[in-house]
Amino acid sequence: MFGFTTNPRVRSRRTTCVNTITRSPWWAGALAGVLAAAAGVATGTAVAALLNGVPSPIESVGNRAIDLAPPMLKDFAVEQFGTHDKPVLIGGVVATLALLAAVAGIIGRTRPAIATGGVAVIGLIAVAAAAVDRTATASRALTLVPSLLTVVVSLAALAILLTTLRRTREAPAGLLRRDFLKAVIGIGALVVVGGIVNKLYGTAAAVASRAGIRLPKPAVAAPPVPAGTQVDVTGISPYVTANRDFYRVDTALRIPDVPAEGWNLRIHGMVDNEVNLSFRELLDMPLAEHRITLTCVSNEVGGPYLGNAVWTGVLVKDLLEQAGVKSGADAVKSTSADKWTAGTPLEALTDERNSMVAIGMNGEPLPLAHGFPARLVVPGLYGYVSATKWLTDLEVTRFADFKAYWTTRQYDALAPIKFSSRIDVPKSFQTFPADRVRVGGVAWAQTVGIEQVEVRVDKGPWQVAKLGTEDTVETWRQWSWQWDDATPGNHTLTVRATTKDGDTQTSDRASIRPNGTTGWHSVQFRVE
Numbered sequence: 001m002f003g004f005t006t007n008p009r010v011r012s013r014r015t016t017c018v019n020t021i022t023r024s025p026w027w028a029g030a031l032a033g034v035l036a037a038a039a040g041v042a043t044g045t046a047v048a049a050l051l052n053g054v055p056s057p058i059e060s061v062g063n064r065a066i067d068l069a070p071p072m073l074k075d076f077a078v079e080q081f082g083t084h085d086k087p088v089l090i091g092g093v094v095a096t097l098a099l100l101a102a103v104a105g106i107i108g109r110t111r112p113a114i115a116t117g118g119v120a121v122i123g124l125i126a127v128a129a130a131a132v133d134r135t136a137t138a139s140r141a142l143t144l145v146p147s148l149l150t151v152v153v154s155l156a157a158l159a160i161l162l163t164t165l166r167r168t169r170e171a172p173a174g175l176l177r178r179d180f181l182k183a184v185i186g187i188g189a190l191v192v193v194g195g196i197v198n199k200l201y202g203t204a205a206a207v208a209s210r211a212g213i214r215l216p217k218p219a220v221a222a223p224p225v226p227a228g229t230q231v232d233v234t235g236i237s238p239y240v241t242a243n244r245d246f247y248r249v250d251t252a253l254r255i256p257d258v259p260a261e262g263w264n265l266r267i268h269g270m271v272d273n274e275v276n277l278s279f280r281e282l283l284d285m286p287l288a289e290h291r292i293t294l295t296c297v298s299n300e301v302g303g304p305y306l307g308n309a310v311w312t313g314v315l316v317k318d319l320l321e322q323a324g325v326k327s328g329a330d331a332v333k334s335t336s337a338d339k340w341t342a343g344t345p346l347e348a349l350t351d352e353r354n355s356m357v358a359i360g361m362n363g364e365p366l367p368l369a370h371g372f373p374a375r376l377v378v379p380g381l382y383g384y385v386s387a388t389k390w391l392t393d394l395e396v397t398r399f400a401d402f403k404a405y406w407t408t409r410q411y412d413a414l415a416p417i418k419f420s421s422r423i424d425v426p427k428s429f430q431t432f433p434a435d436r437v438r439v440g441g442v443a444w445a446q447t448v449g450i451e452q453v454e455v456r457v458d459k460g461p462w463q464v465a466k467l468g469t470e471d472t473v474e475t476w477r478q479w480s481w482q483w484d485d486a487t488p489g490n491h492t493l494t495v496r497a498t499t500k501d502g503d504t505q506t507s508d509r510a511s512i513r514p515n516g517t518t519g520w521h522s523v524q525f526r527v528e
């Protein structure tokens with residue numbers, strides 16, 4: 001039997017087709033691989049959404065990438081993608097996975113064992129990522145369930161698809177045989193269901209909890225915004241930033257799902273007595289309302305990462321007083337539900353500024369993205385050393401004894417906000433009629449206060465801008481300026497601020513890392 005077989009199917013293929021398809025086309029293999037991975041991920045994601053405190057496999061891999069990313073890469077990502085850095089990261093993880101799965105599928109047409117091994121290895125990476133995911137609040141065993149399920153379902157789907165492929169390729173005509181199509185549709189449906197379940201249950205508990213909360217009337221209400229604080233320049237950012245417009249910066253790929261019921265704030269460490277507060281107990285304490293302007297260290301000169309809101313909450317100094325701070329302590333390490341940490345000087349939490357554990361933002365319970373049910377807000381310090389969202393733990397300690405999330409990543413432990421100013425109007429390349437060149441923006445020097453803002457056109461002399469009424473030194477201050485004898489053509493507007501301490505902004509450019517930017521903001525515009 002040299003070279004001849006009695007298998008009728010093989011024989012018929014050899015004899016009836018000259019250009020015999022000995023294996024399925026590469027794209028059918030790629031499709032099989034991608035669908036198998038998608039089925040697994042969809043199942044894992046849906047199951048993760050149903051389990052409280054369990055991240056999805058894609059999330060765990062993304063979280064690992066975030067935690068392992070060198071600070072330079074993070075700076076680059078923030079610069080390039082801004083607040084879209086999360087979708088970009090998730091997209092990157094998904095694209096890489098799809099690519100690897102496609103390759104596995106292509107190989108699997110002829111070597112199913114190798115494909116199976118490859119998919120198993122990829123899956124085990126997700127299992128390993130889940131095993132060390134800091135954001136998980138459920139038990140380790142439960143945290144592994146979604147990724148293990150992902151591996152099992154992916155492998156099963158891959159086996160089904162490769163088998164159907166192998167069977168369909170033996171049919172002479174057509175590449176997408178009915179069996180393969182059926183398998184594709186079945187798995188596609190699973191992916192869609194997985195997506196929907198994830199959407200519906202991802203933060204269901206926190207959403208429901210937030211909907212049921214009525215904020216009590218604060219004992220100390222914020223006074224109304226003084227007249228003249230909001231200057232009258234078309235296009236300037238509103239003095240109080242609406243919740244939906246407030247910048248968001250954090251490492252949370254999925255917003256932690258923390259219902260207020262069952263939430264607990266623990267205050268411990270170098271204290272006389274450990275304090276544990278439920279959300280109810282926190283609401284029953286005397287609440288205060290303060291307008292405070294938050295600022296992110298990643299804000300480039302002229303950038304959007306700051307916002308001003310009315311925060312409702314309990315002053316941190318009242319909470320610390322209740323616990324009784326021991327002598328020798330100089331820091332408070334705060335931890336979130338997703339195990340992110342910040343280190344704040346004890347002094348900033350106990351001096352005259354209004355550092356708070358906030359539960360309300362602009363009159364509403366905190367939005368989920370801004371830390372529901374509770375967060376820290378500290379005037380005058382960058383968010384990464386102070387503004388812990390989804391707060392669960394305050395540990396009174398010493399800077400010598402710990403490092404926080406960003407201080408292990410080349411950022412300074414102490415990070416007061418650098419005073420600065422921004423042009424809101426003109427927008428880049430905005431055109432004005434010559435008789436109405438009215439510009440404006442914001443300046444901030446939290447806890448110190450803005451004394452003066454100056455602008456200049458091109459390389460002309462500095463001219464004093466008109467300041468809006470000061471609200472408090474913890475908030476930004478608006479400014480406006482009118483160019484009365486505007487000359488037609490293209491121009492550059494530059495701004496600089498001076499604080500009440502007499503310091504004027506330097507033109508020297510400092511980068512984001514290790515402790516925030518400096519430099520003047522300039523915008524080009526045109527006069528007709």
Ligand SMILES: Nc1nc2c(c(=O)[nH]1)N[C@H]1C(S)=C(S)[C@@H](COP(=O)(O)O)O[C@H]1N2
Nearest residue numbers: 247248249250251296336340383384387389
């Ligand atoms: N849990 C948690 N809290 C966090 C962060 C984070 O990554 N995780 N980022 C901080 C940073 S860097 C900033 S600037 C502020 C931003 O707060 P916002 O998103 O409400 O504007 O939150 C801080 N709190």
Ligand SMILES: [Mo]
Nearest residue numbers: 296297383384
């Ligand atoms: Mo930040």
